[in-house]
Amino acid sequence: MVTTTYMEAGRRALAEEMRRDPTVWALGEDLGRGGVFGQYAGMAEEFGPLRISDAPISEAAILGAAVGAALAGTRPVVEMRFADFALCAVDELVNQAAKARYMFGGQGGVPLVVREPMGMWRSSAAQHSQSLEAWYVHIPGLTVVAPATPGDNLRLLKAAIRSDDPVVYLEHKDLWGIEEELGADEPPGELGSARVVREGSDATVVSWSAMVHNVCEAAGELAEEGISVEVVDLRTLWPWDREAVLASVRRTGRLVVAHEAVLVGGFGAEVAATVSEALFGVLKAPVKRLGAPRVPIPYAKPLEDMLRVGPDAIAAAVRAQLLGPSPG
């Protein structure tokens, strides 16, 4: 077993896939010098500048070129630097990558991965902090992954690279340094499979990405009060593991969905609506969503902190559900 950070897990996944498959290559700004956060450290030395390719600051060209390179038989891994910058390449991702396989009647596919470091981190303010996963889930043709742990980052990035379809791969910047013991041989994970992080019987809390850690903290706090929380990490937002969520809520009768993204139109709404439609008669309390208020992300730390859904807010939401009246 090797102690591995979330960042190193991503590096390892890409390196192992590149050794396995000569058609895998990576492109993005500054990759030759390790990438903006160091996720590609040492890779240009091992794989050379053709396969760890620098790029001009041309997000549309980076993603558009990846679409062309994927249609022409390679498996590009695109580094977008910050998820926010991927907005400069929305046509390339949404109109081209996501639709090519379908609109060409299956003649060709677009096996590419778009790595988008997301989320609030070190007061990065409005253009370097966003969590836009819900947008991508809305687009047919895109797979959306948001791992919370080093092990999932390793296994799911491998799965994403092996996928024959475009994958939006959201790594949370605030997780780069977290560690996990990982084996020498870690096979690819399964896209669309959730993980029950902690079993519980009183309420289910669903989340993904960095928020999973806040939920776990809240669950620990609640356990001391005698409240048993089941924590579900979706890991993949499309496809998302409805069976796992429904099975959990059938047992607990209560659901809280927590995410860092803006609450309005967030993916939590999809989870909440699905559970409400499917399990109305089972629910002991109305489904509760937690997310950020609908404001751009401010720079000043006390203001930024006001947007964060912390363990206290999650614990309070669960307590409120347990106190609330049962429907009917």
Place this chain on the structure above:
Amino acid sequence: MNRPNLDLERLADRHRRMHRIRAFEERAVAALEEGLVLGAIHPSIGQEACAVGTVGSLARDDLLLSTHRGHGHTLEKGASAAAMMRELFGREGGNCGGKGGSMHIADFSVGMLGANGVVGANINIAAGAAHALRLRGERHIVCCIFGDGAINRGPFLEGLNWARVFDLPVLFVCEDNAYAATTRTETMTGGPGPAARAEALGIPAHAVDGNDVDRVAEAATELRERVLAGAGPQFLWAKTWRLTGHTAVDKAAYRDAGEAAARWKDDPIARAAQTLRAHGVGENILSGHREAAVEEMRAAYEEAKAAPWPETAALYADVQDVGDPREAAFRW
């Protein structure tokens, strides 16, 4: 007229192929009026010399990225006219199974990697396809055709720069028909135009009379050779004129009638015919090209008309491997 490189047989063949494109589009426009072609189509009537001259000069293994105005390019790359007509009708057996239509037509079996509904979007894709050829060590080129309107979009800058900095094997072709949709392009374009912009990015640019099929073909052939020889991306600016509207239903009333009439006299097919005629090619051969093309497209039309709609299962096919798209809609 004096033409040192005139090869009558070759020009006659190009004349025949231009007629195929013209006949395909005229048939498609008629079918649109009948309600058989479903969505918008963008005819390239008057621009056939660009398609035949450029795409006709490619090798089968070269790759092609085209535009919303791409019927001629697609036919010239080797796609079947019958399958294309089925695609325009949205029928089974269309190149894309009836799911793409005119604006998303593609035939990967002949290296045609897609028309595109977004102006200029094919430029970055072409650069990336060339990047893949480089990575795979394949000795072909990518031909990327776009219109004059595309030079005002960001991908023109980003994609040309990309091809230059990575020295990629791309032949960029600006098929300049003078109009960006219904707007005269020159009124919306700063500076001297496509060639100067390409040269500013270090890509050699060559201007050619886009209505002279032999001249276009000579230029495209030479530039393709340069790309293959490792000279990096090349740029061809073929100046032509769109003889009909932006779409098949656009009567182009915004144009000066006198100019349009004058441009019809410069029809590239008529020009090729005139040269052939002047060199003794018989009228029966020239009209035979037209008649054969009309007959081929009539048959394609009849076949498409008789073809079934796609199976309903096609709705859900080829979205992506994971995540059943039906679940969300029909689960409860």
